Amino acid sequence: MVAWLAVTVALGLVYFVRAVDRLGDEASKNAAANYDDRAFGGGNSLGVDKQALTEARGWIPDSASYRLLVPTDAADLRNFVRYFLMPRRPDPDASWVLCYGCDLAGLGSRLEVVWKNDAGITVGRLSG
Amino acid sequence: MTVRALLGLAIGNAVVLTTGACLLWGVRGLRSWVELARLAGLAYMIGVVALGVALSIELVLGVPFGTPTIALTCLGLIVAGLVLGRRLGRGRVPLRGGGSDGLGLVAAAYGALVVVYAEALFRAGRLAALSNYDGWAFWIPKAQAIYFRGGLDERFFRDLPNPTYPPLVPSLEAAAFHAMGSPDVVTLHVQFWFFLTGFVAAVAGLLAPRVHTALLWPVLLLVLVAPRVVARALEPQADFLLDYLFALAALLVALWLVERQTWTLCTASLFLAGAMLTKREGQLLAACVVLGALAASWGTRRAAWPRIVLAGGCALALALPWRIWFTARNLSGELPTSGFLGLFRHLDRPWPAVESVVRILVDFELWLLVLPLATIAVLLAFAGGARVLPTYAALVYGLSAAGFVWVLWSFTELELPFVQDEGVNPIVRLCNSLVMLSAGLVPLLLDAAWRGGDGTERQR
Numbered sequence: 001m002v003a004w005l006a007v008t009v010a011l012g013l014v015y016f017v018r019a020v021d022r023l024g025d026e027a028s029k030n031a032a033a034n035y036d037d038r039a040f041g042g043g044n045s046l047g048v049d050k051q052a053l054t055e056a057r058g059w060i061p062d063s064a065s066y067r068l069l070v071p072t073d074a075a076d077l078r079n080f081v082r083y084f085l086m087p088r089r090p091d092p093d094a095s096w097v098l099c100y101g102c103d104l105a106g107l108g109s110r111l112e113v114v115w116k117n118d119a120g121i122t123v124g125r126l127s128g
Numbered sequence: 129m130t131v132r133a134l135l136g137l138a139i140g141n142a143v144v145l146t147t148g149a150c151l152l153w154g155v156r157g158l159r160s161w162v163e164l165a166r167l168a169g170l171a172y173m174i175g176v177v178a179l180g181v182a183l184s185i186e187l188v189l190g191v192p193f194g195t196p197t198i199a200l201t202c203l204g205l206i207v208a209g210l211v212l213g214r215r216l217g218r219g220r221v222p223l224r225g226g227g228s229d230g231l232g233l234v235a236a237a238y239g240a241l242v243v244v245y246a247e248a249l250f251r252a253g254r255l256a257a258l259s260n261y262d263g264w265a266f267w268i269p270k271a272q273a274i275y276f277r278g279g280l281d282e283r284f285f286r287d288l289p290n291p292t293y294p295p296l297v298p299s300l301e302a303a304a305f306h307a308m309g310s311p312d313v314v315t316l317h318v319q320f321w322f323f324l325t326g327f328v329a330a331v332a333g334l335l336a337p338r339v340h341t342a343l344l345w346p347v348l349l350l351v352l353v354a355p356r357v358v359a360r361a362l363e364p365q366a367d368f369l370l371d372y373l374f375a376l377a378a379l380l381v382a383l384w385l386v387e388r389q390t391w392t393l394c395t396a397s398l399f400l401a402g403a404m405l406t407k408r409e410g411q412l413l414a415a416c417v418v419l420g421a422l423a424a425s426w427g428t429r430r431a432a433w434p435r436i437v438l439a440g441g442c443a444l445a446l447a448l449p450w451r452i453w454f455t456a457r458n459l460s461g462e463l464p465t466s467g468f469l470g471l472f473r474h475l476d477r478p479w480p481a482v483e484s485v486v487r488i489l490v491d492f493e494l495w496l497l498v499l500p501l502a503t504i505a506v507l508l509a510f511a512g513g514a515r516v517l518p519t520y521a522a523l524v525y526g527l528s529a530a531g532f533v534w535v536l537w538s539f540t541e542l543e544l545p546f547v548q549d550e551g552v553n554p555i556v557r558l559c560n561s562l563v564m565l566s567a568g569l570v571p572l573l574l575d576a577a578w579r580g581g582d583g584t585e586r587q588r
Contacts, residue, residue, distance in 0.1 A: 001577060004504055008346045011496055015353040016241055022358060023248035030255040038314050041257035042264045079265040079289065086269060086311070087276035090287065 043080050049100075052121040053084050056098050059114050059123050065091035069102035095126045133308035133315040134254075140307030141172070141322045147202045147209075148175025154212030156391040158221045166336060169329020173376055174395060176300065176326065176369075177402035178205050181446055183299035184405050188449040192278045193299070195306045235336070238345030245352055246325055253317035253362040260363045263313075265289055267365045271301035272311050282457055292454045292462045294447070296405040297366040313364065320362045320369075327372040328352065331568045334379060338583070339575040347574075351567040354495040356560060367557045370406040371564035373399045374413045378524055379568035381421050381439075385432075385516050386582045393439045400443035405450060408462055412535075413561055414443060416527040424520035464538040471538040480544035481536035485529055488559050495563045502566040505573040512577035521569050525562060532558045 030038075040050055060066050066088055070077050077100065082090055085098075097111060099122040104111060107126065116122040148171040149164060158164050164171070182201050183193070191197055258264050266288040273281045274295070285291045304319045305311045328348060335344050351357065361368050377399035384392040400417065403410035418440040425432035454462075464470060471477070489499050502525065509518035532555055536542055542554070576582055 001508060001574070004501065004508065004574075005342070005346065007497065008350050008501060012346050012349040012353060015355075015496060016245065016349060019353040019355075019358045020244060020248045023245075023252040026256075027248070027251035027254070030252065030257070033255070033257060038255065038257040041313070042259045042261060044257075045259070076261075076265075079269075082287075083264040083269045083272070086272040089284065 040084075043084065046076055046080055048077065048080060048084075049117070049119055049121055052098075052100070052115075052117060052119070052123070053081065055115045056081075056085060056123050057088075060085065060088050060096045060098075062087050064096055065089040065094035066096040066098055067092050067094045068098050068100070070100040071102070074100070097122070097124045097126060099124070130312075130315075133310065133312045134318065136307040136309055137304060137315060137318055137322075140304060141319075143199075143202050144175035144179055145172045146175070147179060147205045148172050150206040150209030150213075151175065151178055152209070152395075153218055153221070154209035154216070155394050156389075157213070157216070157218040161221055161223050164221065167330075167333045169326050169331070169333050170376075170395075172322075172326040173330045173372065174398065175205075176323065177373055177398055179303070180296040180300050181398065181401050181405055183303065184295045185446070185449050187274065187280050187295050187299055188453045190279060193274050193302060194278055198303050198306060232341050235341040235345060238341070238349060241349060242328060242345075242352065245349075246321070246328075249324070249358075249362065250318065250321050253321050255314060256317045256362065258313040258316075258364065260360075260365060262365045263363055266293070267297060268301065268313055268316075270295065270298035271305065274298055274302040275305045275311050280453070286457075286459060290461060291459045293366070293407060294405040294410075294450050296402060297369055300369075301364065316364050317362045320364055323369050323372060324361050327376070327564070328567075330376055331379065334383070335568070335571050338383075339571045340578065343574040343578065344571040347570045348567055350496060350501075351498055351563060354498055354563060356494045356556070357563070366407045367560060368564070370403055370410055370413075371561040373403040373406060374410065374417070374561050375564040375568050377403060377414070378417050378420075378565055379572070381417055381436075382517060382520055382569060382572055385421060385424055385520055393435055397439035397442045398446075400440065401446035404443060404447035409535075409558060409561075411447075412531045413528060414440070416524050416531060419527055420520045420523035423523050424516050427516075464540070466538065466540060468538075470540075471534070474537065474540055477537045477540070477544055478533065481533045484536055484545050485532045485555060485559070488553075488555055489529065489562070494556065495560075498563050498566050499559075502562075502570050502573075505570045505577070508577035509573040513580045514573075514576035514582045516582045517573055517576045521573055524565065524569070528558075528562055528565075 036050055037044060040048065043050070043053070056066070066085065068078060068081055068090055070081070081098065081100070097107065101120045104122060110126045111124045112127055113122055113124040145168065149168070151174050152158070152167060152171045158167070179201060182205060183198070186197065186201065187193060258268060269288055270285065273284050280295065301316060301319070304316055308315055332344065332348060377396045380392045380396035380399065383389070384396065396417075400414040404414050418436060421436045422433060425436065466473065488494070506518045506522050506525070509521070535558065536544065536555060
């Protein structure tokens with residue numbers, strides 16, 4: 001019992017110091033992060049296009065729905081965009097479109113592009 | 129990320145504490161305000177689980193979710209606690225009296241370390257970004273959907289990963305959004321700091337009058353400084369809250385086994401319901417607690433078993449509405465794709481599954497020596513002459529570990545040997561529940577070993 005307690009106390013105290021150190025470093029890192037780093041969180045490691053998603057947030061009204069067109073193997077991206085654009089509702093029939101590296105030809109000439117970039121990301125709205 | 133959000137969160141949690149204190153007074157009674165201070169952590173956790181269960185049921189019933197609903201739910205729970213207390217003849221709570229034994233030197237020193245740790249954890253979580261995958265992939269979107277749309281949005285839930293995961297955590301997160309005034313996913317980390325702090329205070333408060341401080345606090349500190357706890361306790365997802373609810377339920381059942389005070393079993397039943405409404409694994413863990421209690425109370429089965437079965441049945445009844453909700457909507461993903469018996473078509477899996485679970489349970493880099501030390505504590509309690517507590521603990525640990533093996537064996541989409549990164553490894557998450565369980569059970573086991581018996585003669 002005494003040996004058990006000795007191990008527990010020693011480990012606890014050594015790792016207490018390490019934990020407080022680690023948490024201090026974490027706090028400093030988090031405090032140094034900018035607004036975008038915090039807003040995008042997990043999107044940073046996914047490598048999402050921050051400007052594109054910020055534009056989509058700006059253009060698509062909160063109460064609107066949007067159709068998200070992403071490659072079929074981009075489930076993580078789909079999940080992240082769904083989280084980031086809340087409360088906007090994903091809907092395959094919506095008039096607002098966020099095309100993330102998709103083929104715009106399928107949408108025909110009805111798409112009114114409101115924003116796009118060189119990486120092939122487009123925010124637009126279908127007319128009619 | 130604002131002071132307003134932090135203040136709102138603090139006020140919201142104070143309301144939860146008040147709610148839990150009224151429920152605790154109703155179900156247990158309180159001998160003094162000093163005793164209430166000692167049990168404040170337990171009161172807070174009772175408030176958390178009662179509010180979470182009530183909000184989950186309200187969501188299933190289609191009650192519009194919003195600040196008025198949350199406030200009325202808290203009010204209803206407060207009134208329920210007060211009415212129960214009056215009916216059970218609970219008296220006024222004097223300022224001083226029973227349960228105010230003061231704080232010894234060891235407890236004060238370790239308490240100071242825990243406060244320093246909690247402060248460091250708060251600073252780390254205060255401005256943390258939402259980085260963990262499950263958080264942004266489905267836990268937070270569910271909470272956002274409840275916050276923005278005022279209820280369970282079936283179509284939205286259906287599109288998310290794990291649509292059958294229960295709504296307790298999203299409903300508490302959505303309540304936190306209302307308290308903060310916005311869906312602030314950065315400040316939300318602080319809500320999980322409240323949960324951890326409440327859990328630690330609950331365990332310390334429950335065990336302080338029973339277990340010597342030299343046996344209680346070193347174990348608590350060791351669990352808190354385990355690397356995985358330090359790294360992930362504040363992630364806004366359900367795993368750690370599930371672990372707290374499971375650990376408190378198991379601890380309360382352990383106390384009931386040796387003290388037979390009705391309030392501990394009633395409260396354990398509520399925590400079991402909370403665990404089942406937090407994650408689907410909660411059902412597995414709750415079953416382990418109930419089975420462990422049944423086996424450990426074999427000697428008094430005529431008196432004990434009906435009560436244990438009733439407590440388990442009440443917990444199941446509270447968790448049932450959610451199951452009915454998602455089953456009626458054909459949401460799937462709750463069980464292995466091959467069904468309950470499909471695992472026998474994969475007899476190459478059990479041994480690698482056992483290896484994977486054991487390797488994770490004893491991984492020093494994740495939780496130091498917490499689980500090996502817990503195993504030794506069970507043996508020490510047996511050697512010291514105790515029977516009920518070590519039998520119960522051995523069964524809860526053993527059945528849970530067997531359950532984790534079953535998960536690996538039967539969910540055949542999980543590759544074996546299982547060496548996924550710990551951040552996304554579901555077995556690591558499951559095993560974490562046994563680490564949090566150790567915070568409560570191990571001091572009790574050591575106390576039994578030290579005193580040379582289960583301590584059934586000591587009524588607290």
